[in-house]
Each structure stands twice: as structure tokens, then as C-alpha cells.
Amino acid sequence: MCISIATLERMPQYLRVLKSLKQQGITNVSSTSLAKELGLNSIQVRKDLAMVSSSDGRPGVGFDLDEIIDDIENFLGLNNSKDVIIVGAGKLGQALLNYNQFENDVNIVMAFDKDEEKCNGTNIFHVSKLKNLVKRLNIHIGIITVPKSAAQEVCDLMVDCGIKAIWNFAPINLKVPDNVIVKNEDLSASLLILSKKISGGEIK
Amino acid sequence: MCISIATLERMPQYLRVLKSLKQQGITNVSSTSLAKELGLNSIQVRKDLAMVSSSDGRPGVGFDLDEIIDDIENFLGLNNSKDVIIVGAGKLGQALLNYNQFENDVNIVMAFDKDEEKCNGTNIFHVSKLKNLVKRLNIHIGIITVPKSAAQEVCDLMVDCGIKAIWNFAPINLKVPDNVIVKNEDLSASLLILSKKISGGEIK
DNA sequence: TAGATTGTTAATCGATTAACAATC
């Protein structure tokens, strides 16, 4: 069975709403209400849930909240905790490093920078230590928050250390081997797109 | 003529590559090479460019770099500069505020916070001043970088001030009127998805 | 002219939505 990217990307949304419902003491949820909450189609919700869930929903009643939360968490692999490193301890890098709202076992463990002054010996280290640490800790996810000009170099280093997924905040298209995934987070582009969406009447 | 979201979101990518080519003194580009650079399909590139471009490409030669850059910039509305405000001057908010890599007339002009200590009188102000300033400056794009618990309240305030597009970094689904656009940037969810993409063999 | 590259028209592919019988 094959899960589409579109479905995968909706999973964290479901998880968020389901957990919030659970906190309210609710035990069942219908696809209709879940869809409404997220602005989706209820059939789509049922299809999505069917993809990751072992147990069925109950007609007339809905889905068991605990079961479906469990199923999504398992699907997303929330048992093996996800350690992540950052290269580039500028403002953005430090903001992410100190961002305390990460949920679900996602954990940014440390940052690296080439500027000795930024290193503090606790969670910011010199980039020369990267290879050793990343390999030893068996980390596979890296975040790039260095300036554009240094991004490809950092990327190459990460790949060399065995990083398999890169979250890239530098506005540049990184060249990586086929087995490495890059998610680009071009903040500038995001703002542009957002602004076009409100101004442009020709968007569908 | 109607432009799809998918096409719109590729425009900043084209723009970036085209500008970089221009810097190298290149004057023409083929859809094939542009596609290859971005990992896209060349037919798709031609279709996309045709959507925003008045002038045609020249068979056997390609597209005129200057013309196509102009066309994309015009399409994205890069004449009217885009002023943006942030609410939440924590680490993430300040990182965005001070992020100096925004291009193309996108400009985060100031941030607001309810904590008086964070206000500096130059570009961070108390949230009580928001309504007045936003209305006076006629700003239509806002960024939310406050904790989850305060996000909806801030969102309501923004809507009330005439903000039409919200870039939301709080992990919560905001309720907004139909005429307001929300782009969610759930950092936690992004990392989860990224991690699943490398671990999960069942993704297509 | 020959080779490269374009734009157009048609085909494919996959995601979303609709219709509906089955179940609690």
C-alpha cells in the first residue's frame, strides 16, 4: 500500500485536532466533523484515515479517538525519536534551536557554526566537530540556516556525514544525490506567494 | 486566464535561477535547461512561462532572460512593495524581523509584542499600537509567531485591522473569515513529514 | 539545410469528490 505525499502531509493536521479533542474528554470523532474543522472533505478524511488505520471506523458513531491517534503516531514513526542538527547558528538557526514548541519526539539536539564566537560548548559547536558528532549520534536529519553563499558547501558536508533529509532555509537549489531528500523553505518566496494570493484575482 | 497554485508556487524558483543566470552574463535560456536545474519537466516549464509571459520563446534559441525575468516580476506584482508586520517578538519573530535575505521588495517593517520589555521603540512595539499603525500604513500581510495559546486572539486582532493574508507559525488551525488567507507553517509538522519521508518505504 | 527548441493538442495519471449500499 502506497501513501501519497498529499495524504502524508495531512496527517500532522489530523493528529493535532484529534489530540485537542481528546484533551476535551471526547472519545469519538466523525469524519464529517474532522473535515469541517480542517476545511477538508469528509470522504477525503475517511480515505486518509483508512490508509494508516488498522481498525475501522464505526458507522453511525465515528472513529475511536484513542485508536486513531495511536494509528497516526505509529504511522509517523513516533517511537524512534527524531534527532536533528542545525548548521548555521545565526538568528534563524538559534530561533529553531531554542524553539520549544516541537512536539512528538522531534528534537533539535544541537547547532553548528563556523564562527567560534557563537559556539557555547553546550548546544552550539564549531562546524569542524560536525562530522564526528553526527556520525556518532547516528543523525539523519539536518537543517541549513547559513547564508546562500555557504549553503551548498554545508549541504555537501551533511551528505558526506550520512544526513538523508535536509530542511533548507537558504534561497538556493541544492544539488544532492538521489537518495537524499531536500525540503526547501524559502521564506522570501513564501511571502511573495502569499502576497500574490491576496492581490491577484487570477489565481484559482 | 487562471493560474494554478502549483504554477504560482514555482514562479519564485524560476525567478531565482533566471537571476542567477543573468548574473553570469547569460542572455537566453531554454526550457530544458531551466527544467533540469530545478528538477522539473521541460514541458511544464514552457507551460508555466507561457502563463505569465507576454512574449513567446524563440524556437531553437529559448527564452530571452531579461524579458522573462520582467514578466515574472510583473506577474508577482513586484512593483508595489510588500510591507509585512509580525506579532510575537520572541526568538522566531526576531529572527524573521532581522532576516536580511528577503528579496524582491518584500519587507518586514516591524514587530509587535505584549511584553513591554521586548519593545525597543524602533522596530518592536507594544501590541496596543498595532491597530493604529497597521491601518495607517495600509498593511495587508501579517506573521504570527506567538505561542499557540495566544494565536487565535492575535489572528482576530489582525483580521480586525484589515490584514488579508496571515503566515501562521503557531501549531493551531486559525479561524478566519473567507476573505482572509492563512498559510500555516507548522515547523513541528514539517520535521515530522521530512523524517517520515526518509524512514517510510511506503511513500509514493 | 539541419539541429534545437518552441507552442499546441491529446493522452495519462492521480487526487478529489460523488453516489450509495452496508452497518452501528
Next chain:
DNA sequence: TAGATTGTTAATCGATTAACAATC
């Protein structure tokens, strides 16, 4: 039983890709 809600099968919709004649 009646109402709500499910899962399945088929239809729709739109984006991507292929085929190809036209053009530089």
C-alpha cells in the same frame, strides 16, 4: 426502527506528460 456515519466503487477534475508540427 430511524438516523448517522461508514467504506467502496465509479465519476470528475486538474495537473503533468507525451507527441508532433512549426519555427528560428
